[in-house]
Amino acid sequence: MKLEDFNFDLPQELIAQDPIEDRSSSRLLVLDKKTGEIQHHIFKEIINYLEEGDCLVINDTKVIPARLIGSRVGTEAKIEVLLLKRKKEDIWETLVKPGKKAKVGTRISFGGGLLIGEVIEIVEEGNRLVKFEYNGIFEEILDQLGQMPLPPYITHELKDKNRYQTVYAKHEGSAAAPTAGLHFTNELLERIQEKGVNIARVTLHVGLGTFRPVKVENILEHHMHSEFFCIEEEEAFKINNAKKNGKRVISVGTTSCRTLESAADDSGMVRAASGWTEIFIYPGYQFKVIDGLITNFHLPESTLLMLVSALAGKENILNAYETAIKERYRFFSFGDAMFIR
Known part of the structure; x- marks a missing residue:
């Protein structure tokens, strides 16, 4: 399976630079994974595709302002550190x-010395282990000095930090947002629950x-880096209950999907667990848990594009992307959404 099989041409102007004002008013392309049929909607209309007893699975991670701009102690050379x-x-x-x-022993000052980082080890692929020194609470200092770690293709400044968080973000620790969740508002989530859809976190x-x-x-030959995940007993029960009752498990985002598939047994039951996952999902993968996926439009040749291709078929996905480009959908983190059903 070649990398070039997952390439497509995207006009630069379709890369969304700013979040739209009303999260749930983004566009929604609905793709039938069996037939390849495509429909066009507004995101809030996702509720019409959800049924009583379905389980919608969301990732409640919270992005930390992980981008720090500092200077090397002694030379004042500018250094950027991404946690x-x-x-x-x-x-x-x-x-x-x-x-x-950033050789071992290099000291970096942030915020005029409010925070000092020292490089203590060089890790594979040029990453560094950095030990921080400060007075007070690290998270508070980070909130004061750090910037949101927006992807490199977003060149506009983010005016409101909360727009790169889901409305249900809770547990701090992410270096990037689970962007499929950015389309949900509290009101939409309430309406979904009122319809009898269970929401598992x-x-x-x-x-x-x-x-x-x-x-x-x-x-x-690609190696995925490990990411920490956690599923509580109560949430695993909601997911398994939907499976036992013949209802659908619909994942919000590739991160929720990878979490579920990492914690499932061969019969598709999800166990309460926490740990590290390096799961890499590409065409040929047999999904154990999820029946549907709400996701954004992904970068060419990315592992995320490979994951959605595994779920809906590469031809269906590339055809849907071609349609989305023709219809001027907005792409990537702040872009529009797709529902693979």
Whole structure:
């Protein structure tokens, strides 16, 4: 399976630079995974596709303002640090730019010394382990100094930090938002529950893989970075109950999907669990849990495009993307949505 099989041409102007004012007024392309049939809607109309007894699974991770701009102590050279994964209390795996200036022992000052980071180890692929020193509470200092870690294709400044969070974000730890969830409002979620749809919460802290392109021509050689996930007993029960009653499990986003598929047994039952997952889903994968997926439009040659191709078939997906481009849908994190049913 070749990387080029998952390529498509996207006009630059279709990359959404700003979130739209009303989250649930984004557009929604509905794709039938069996027939390839396509319908066009507004996102809030997703409720018409959900049935009583279905289980909608959301990822309640919260993005931390993980992008820190500092200067190297001694030379004042500008250094950017992106927090990726907490290893111990004050030690983080980070992505440092420029990496050449971040040798072991390098000290970086943020906010005029409010926060000091010291590079203590060089990890694979140029990442760094950084130990932080500060007075007070780390999260509060980060909130004061950090910026939202927007993907590189978004060049506009984000005026409101909350627009890169889902309305149900709860557990801090992500380096990127689970963007399929950005379309939901509290009102829409209430209406969905009133219809008799169960909402289950899982947590997956979106990590390094989001920032790393696939670099191997044979995709089977690609290695996913590990991300932390957690499913509580009560939430696993909701998901399994839907399966036992012959109802659908619909995942909001590829992160929720990967969490469920990581925690499922061969019969499709989900166990309460927490740990690290490196699951890589590409065509040929047999889904154990999910029946449908709400997702955004993904980058060419990305692992996310491979995941949706595994669910709906590569031809159906690339045809849907071609249609979305023709119809001027907005792409990527702040873009429109797709429901694979």
